[in-house]
Amino acid sequence: MRIPILKLHNYLLISIQIDLDDQSAIQFQEDLLSKIHQSGATGVVIDLTSVDIIDSFIAKVLGDVVTMSDLMGAKVVLTGIQPAVAMTLIDLGIHLQDVPTALDLEQGLIKLRQELEE
Amino acid sequence: MDFQSCVNINKEWDIVGARQIGRDFARKIGFGTVDQARIATAISELARNIYLYAGTGKICFETIEEIDRKGLVILAVDDGPGIAEISKVMEDGYSTSGGLGAGLPGVKRLMDEFDIISEQEKGTEIKAVKWVR
Numbered sequence: 220m221r222i223p224i225l226k227l228h229n230y231l232l233i234s235i236q237i238d239l240d241d242q243s244a245i246q247f248q249e250d251l252l253s254k255i256h257q258s259g260a261t262g263v264v265i266d267l268t269s270v271d272i273i274d275s276f277i278a279k280v281l282g283d284v285v286t287m288s289d290l291m292g293a294k295v296v297l298t299g300i301q302p303a304v305a306m307t308l309i310d311l312g313i314h315l316q317d318v319p320t321a322l323d324l325e326q327g328l329i330k331l332r333q334e335l336e337e
Numbered sequence: 338m339d340f341q342s343c344v345n346i347n348k349e350w351d352i353v354g355a356r357q358i359g360r361d362f363a364r365k366i367g368f369g370t371v372d373q374a375r376i377a378t379a380i381s382e383l384a385r386n387i388y389l390y391a392g393t394g395k396i397c398f399e400t401i402e403e404i405d406r407k408g409l410v411i412l413a414v415d416d417g418p419g420i421a422e423i424s425k426v427m428e429d430g431y432s433t434s435g436g437l438g439a440g441l442p443g444v445k446r447l448m449d450e451f452d453i454i455s456e457q458e459k460g461t462e463i464k465a466v467k468w469v470r
């Protein structure tokens with residue numbers, strides 16, 4: 220399944236609404252990188268409000284997406300991580316330390332603006 | 338043991354199928370949202386390991402009831418290559434596939450009980466239990 224990527228000014232907005240299988244996660248990674256390349260976007264918000272499971276594979280894909288986008292010159296903020304998901308990530312030993320996060324989409328956009336102004 | 342339900346793992350999408358069925362089970366037994374997420378995540382890890390390292394296998398679920406408590410047993414069985422050094426694969430960060438190596442040590446922390454039996458060339462059987470709090 221393809222995850223839609225919306226463009227708003229210099230930003231790309233993604234809301235993940237499906238239970239991510241490995242293939243869709245990899246596809247999303249590719250789609251996002253080519254969209255950053257095409258559009259010249261400088262910021263990306265990935266909203267995870269509807270995601271109720273992040274296992275080690277999806278965590279790796281998300282972490283990689285952040286690093287890769289950064290290499291391409293776009294800052295990524297992850298938003299809306301559910302409490303239960305945050306707790307399971309810690310059990311998995313995954314801390315997503317270098318990954319900027321925010322409570323919701325709105326806070327995510329504010330954070331992006333701050334990061335890009337620095 | 339007589340398991341209530343098993344899911345075969347043959348293709349990548351079965352990983353998603355197994356964790357959804359497992360979450361349903363967990364909800365029906367009475368686990369809260371956080372434990373449902375823990376159980377679904379543990380199943381996802383075990384199912385992916387079967388798919389990646391053994392090719393095929395199955396995940397089975399059973400409810401257990403004791404006088405004073407109730408829980409869910411997850412059994413992950415495959416007849417793949419087996420695991421040579423169990424202590425190694427239980428270390429955080431150990432992976433033979435370029436993964437995070439978070440799967441098995443993660444499952445152990447996500448669940449309350451964890452047992453692994455593996456024989457090289459014969460296969461692997463992992464049993465994990467979570468109790469309703």
Ligand SMILES: Nc1ncnc2c1ncn2[C@@H]1O[C@H](COP(=O)(O)OP(=O)(O)OP(=O)(O)O)[C@@H](O)[C@H]1O
Binds near residue numbers: 390391415417438441
């Ligand atoms: N069912 C299995 N059969 C054979 N080997 C296995 C099996 N499950 C795990 N292993 C071995 O144990 C190692 C550790 O597994 P673990 O799930 O902890 O990490 P990973 O799968 O490598 O990475 P991650 O799960 O973080 O994506 C694997 O790399 C693999 O070599």
Ligand SMILES: [Mg+2]
Binds near residue numbers: 382385386436439441
């Ligand atoms: Mg694994």
